[in-house]
Amino acid sequence: MDISLLVIVAGVLVGLSVGLTGMGGGALMTPIMVLVFGVNPTAAVGSDLTASVAMKPVGAVVHHRAGTVRWDLVRWLLPTAIPAGFAGAWLISLLGDGKAVQDGLKLIIGAALLLAVVGMFARIILSRRRGTATTDGPTRIKPVPALLIGVVGGLIVGVTSVGSGSLIIVLLMLTHPRLRANELVGTDLVQAIPLVASAALGHWIFGDTQLALAGTVLLGAIPGIYVGAKLSARAPESILRWALAVLLLGSGMALWDVPGVVTLLACAALVGIAVAAHFIGRAGDREPVGLTGDDDAAEREPRPVATSRSAADGTAEAEPQPAATGTSTPTS
Incomplete structure (x- = not known):
């Protein structure tokens, strides 16, 4: 089979994962490449990274239209995330292109994948803690933590292309625990567009981007995202998230050249x-436990939450509660 066709098929699978789960x-x-x-x-x-520049806006547009993007937080993330993403690409170029560099980067990518799996479990714990915490007060943006998240996330993305979603969302949950789940996802998707674009530009300038390969990936990824988004409301997302975690764990260990038996045992344990x-x-008579807690519904169906005044002063107003009546209002 032609290698280009296989790349397109891989793009379809990745696009389906992004459309169904918001990750992948x-x-x-x-690691597939x-x-x-x-x-x-x-x-x-x-x-x-080049392919992701075209993939990220798909979900970002949905959240922007729904009003679930905290632009005040985006403004504090980007001043450090954009240069850090470019710097990550520059740092890789300084090391050269020898076999030792390629082997070292392979290990770093594997570490980023394993860290992403840890991040997925962290989101379970944080989501459950958020469920028991009060969320009535204003959600104030913390500039210094946001700037630091931009630095850390930007460097990781620039070096490995991993983390613009999984890792940065966990850091946002840690530093801004009052943010709603759909605000977390929408804000992360929007800030990821210029971050990924900056990192992709850096890799393109320093000559380690195959534009033909990126274009071939997009031929499958774009329709895959569309189909995945259409299926997301009916798909068993918690199962898909666990399957993605198993794939990330196996890929990370394979990049580390871990023996196959050990990798299989680790995946079986997961x-x-x-x-x-x-x-x-x-x-417990509830939905199966997923890898993002309450975030799943937020990614599939974001709901408007912020007003123009709240976006301006960095607070999120509490949603008005309907008066109690004798009949209930159906929810979507």
């Missing part, structure tokens, strides 16, 4: 955790 762009495409198609890690990172979580959820 760089975290899936980069390295492990399946034998692309050098530096070229894989640059090509994936599958066991997923099955246990599923039955615990059923025993």
Whole structure:
């Protein structure tokens, strides 16, 4: 089979993951390029970032229209995230293009994937804590933590192409626990567009981007995102998230050249955790436990939350509660 057709198929699978779960762009495409198609890690990172520039706006537009983007937070993330993303690409170029550099970057990408898995579990814990915490007060933006998140997230994305969604959202949850789930997702998607574009530009300038490869990926990814978004309301998203976590764990360990038996055992253990979580959820008469807690519904169906006045002063007004009546109002 022609290699281009296989790349398109891989793009479709990655696009479906992004459309269904909101995750899986760089975290899936980069290891696929390295492990399946034998692309050098530096070229894989640059090509994936280039493709992501066209993929990220799809979800961002939805959240912008729904009013679930905290533009006041975006303004504090971007001043450091944009230069940090470019700097990550520049740092890679300083190391050269030898075998030692490629092997080292391969290990770094693997570490980023394993960190993404840890981040997915962190979102479970943080989402449950958020569920028991009060959310009535104003949501104030913290400029210094936001600037630091931009630096850390930008560098990781610029070096590995991983983390613009999974890792940055966890950091936002830690520093801004009062933000609603749909605000977290919408804000992250919007800030990721210039961040990824800056990192992609850096990789393109320093000559480690294969534009033809990125374009071929997009041929499959764009329709995959569209179909995934259409199916997201009916798909068993919690199961898909666990499957994605298993893929990330296996890919990260493979990039680290961990023996196959150990990798299989680790993935099997994660599958066991997923099955246990599923039955615990059923025993508690609730939805199966997913890897993002309450964030799943927010990513699929964002709802307007902020007013123009709240965006201006950095606070989120509490939504008015309908007066109690004898009949209930159906929810969508």
